[in-house]
Amino acid sequence: MIRLFGIGVALAALTAAACGGGQTEPAAPATPPPTVSPVDPATAGNVTGKIAFEGTPPKPTVVRMDSDPNCVQPGVATTDELVTVGEGGGLQNVFVYVKDGLGNLRFxxxxxxxxxxxxxxxxxxxxxxxxxxxxxxxxxxxxxxxxxxxxxxxxxxxxxxxxxxxxxxxxxxxxxxxxxxxxxxxxxxxxxxxxxxxHPYFAVSTADGTFSLKGLPPGTYTVEAWHETLGTQTQMVTIGASENKEISFAFKSAT
Amino acid sequence: MLHLFALLVAASTAVLIFAGGLVTSTGSGLSVPDWPTTYGWSMFTFPIDKWVGGIFYEHTHRLIASGVGALIMGLAFWLWRAEPRRSVRRLGYLALGAVVTQGILGGITVLWFLPDAISIAHAGLAQLVFCLTISIALLTSPGWKRAYARSGSLTNTHSQPLANDQALQWVAIATTGLIYLQIIVGATMRHTGAGLAIPDFPWAFGRLVPPVWSAAIAIHFAHRVGAVLVCVLALATVAHVLYHHGRRTELRRPSFLLLALLAVQVTLGALTVLSGRDHIINSLHVVTGALVLATSLVLTLRACRPRFAGADAQTVSPGSALPKPAYVGAHA
The missing domain is CATH 2.60.40.420 (Cupredoxins -  blue copper proteins)
Known part of the structure; x- marks a missing residue:
């Protein structure tokens, strides 16, 4: 009986430990985010640019939606959004953001x-x-x-x-x-x-492939462009006080 | 009647495994995010007009599973009431426990976003539930009860004593065990997304052995090697049956069926890869795997029939005044 009790206590202790039931250091409360931006608007600059698609864009595939009749629109052939290229060769739906360079700034x-x-x-x-x-x-x-x-x-x-x-x-x-x-x-x-x-320095390329990152403090940044099927590209860009810089990215089909 | 009902339960379980294969093959496992409810409805009152897209596969799987659960519950109850052999009654209880556990695993895997370990366990336990229902159907069959004899006990159809062929028993047990292991490797491949890790067939990236390796490629290749080993062992079993027990119908029939199912299964496996995992072909591959396992199990149990003579004698049925069947007394 005593042995059973001992095993029970050991199991309970083990379970409590596994579930984090043991005493742990209370986590330090996270510092609340600031209410105002740390960037001086008088010196802030912008990075603008365009994402281009090089070569012949892949033909969009028609999406079969007949597994749900509620989704089917008669006479409308819906295509996928994997690679959306505008008339001027601009690539849509690219997420462009500052990957590095903002230091310890909090927003x-x-x-x-x-x-x-x-x-x-x-x-x-x-x-x-x-x-x-x-x-x-x-x-x-x-x-x-x-x-x-x-x-x-x-x-x-x-x-x-x-x-x-x-x-x-x-x-x-x-x-x-x-x-x-x-x-x-x-x-x-x-x-x-x-x-x-x-941080707030991100944008999504529009139908013509353009984007803009506004209100950046002067500094040197790594800007990354991400596309869901074409991968990522990065560029370094340095902007001075109130400067506007233009950069561009060019993606091409992997195949 | 009990035997026929057990057959119905086993067939329903095979249908359930096919439905489960469809859920995985169409990627519909999380299309109903809640459990045991369905989008807040009781699963039995969920409006039929909402069975769209992936919900159709997941929801019908749940409904069939509920039906199979009820059938197994009925089977366990029937066995408890009418089956004189304690071991067979226990198989019924085990099947009931297994199918309840299976339902809970199915629910947990949905609520925990399909963790590989739980999903693989769900697939593996499904095969065990199927094996249990097949075993019950076999053990309640007239042929098993009369030990495959037209008259007397432990004799074959030609009134010869049933050979306790240990070599056959061990090779059949090994085949069945290996098939189960192969199914687990297949389930691991499915649930870790390694089904097309090697995109060509019969070669692997144009070679006999893959020139590059990753975890997914290793799992996929293990499944292919497993298929070869299963075929070799199954052929050894069938060859042994045909050479030594060619006149025993109860062994010869499942042997031929095993060969036929293996041929279908290998073809379906190849087509699964070549079709880019067409969901129907993929699901047929899953359920045919279960049928291969069940056939090998039947062959194994029949080969081991002489070993069960002692178990037949255990007819103690607490609280029941059921008479012992005639076949028990014949060799007890």
Missing amino acids: PIPSETILLDQKGCHYVPHVFGAQVGQTVEVLNSDQTLHNVHAVPTANQEFNTGQPLAGMKHVHRFSTKEVMVPFKCDVHPWMRAFVGVLD
Whole structure:
């Protein structure tokens, strides 16, 4: 009996240790983010530029959406968004951001909410950025079900159902991570990507491939351009006080 | 009747394994994010017009699983009430426990975003549940009960004493064990996304042995090597049966079936790779693997039939006044 009790106590202790039940040092409270930007607007500069696609862009593939009749729009052939090239050869949906060079600067969390809409069985926008702690609202605008499944590596994974139109899911990412994929397992063609950063210097290239990083303090930065299928490229850029610099990236198909 | 019901349960379990294969092959495992509910509904009242996209595969898998669970519950109850052999009753309880555990594993793997270990365990336990239902169906069959004799006990169809061929028993046991191991390696390949790690067939990157290695390539290649080993061992078993026991129908039939299923299975495996993992072919590969295992198990149990003579004598049925079947007394 005593032996059984001993084994029980040992197991309980082991379980408590495994579950983190032992005494641990209380984590130091995180310093709250500042409420004002540390950047002096009088000396801030901008980095603008264009993302080009070199060569012949791949032909977009028609997405078969007939597994859910609610997604099918008669007479409309929806194509994938893997490589979207504009008329001038500009590459859309490239996430451009300052990867390095901001030092220990800390930035306020924007109060504006970022909307990720599920519309026509597609994520809108396909690529976007958010700051750590910023509110991201995922909305179901469709007359069908979606599951919102974020598959990060550094942040917490989540998967939530939205069976009815108008349903919303609010999320705030806790750690910087480029990129966090969103997917809908009901409609496997639905993909979106969010770049989560601890600063506001990011942009997504528009239909003509242009982008702009505004309000950067003078300094030397590593700027990275990320594309979901074409990979990443980086460039160093130095901007002086109130200077505007232009840079460009050129992606080409891997095959 | 009990035997027929056990056959129905085993067939339903095979259908369930096919449905589970479809869930994995279509990547629909997380299309219903909640469990045991379905988008907040009870799974039995979830509106049929919402069975769209990946939900169709995941939700039907859950419904079939519920049905199979109920059938196995019924089987265990029937065995408890009517089966005189304690060992067979226990198989029923074991099947019930296994299918309940299987349901919980299925729920956990959804709630924990399909961790590889849980998903592989879910796939592995599914095969064990199938094996249990097959075993019960076999052990309740008239042929097994009369020890495959037309008259007398422990004799074959030609009224010869059943040979306790230990060589056959061991090679059949090894074949069945290896097939199960091969299925686990296959499940690991599926759930770690290594199904197309080697994109060509029958070669591996144009060679017999892959020129480059990664964890995914190693798992995939292990599955191919496993297939060769299974074929060799299965051929050895079948050759032994045909050479030494060619007149024993109860061994010859599953031997031929095993060969036929293996041929189908290898073809489906090749087509899975060549088709870029077409979900129907991929799921047929999963369920055919289960049928190969079940056939080998039946062959093994029949080869080991003389060993079960003692177990047949254990007919103690607490609280039951059921009579002992005639076949027990014949050799007890």
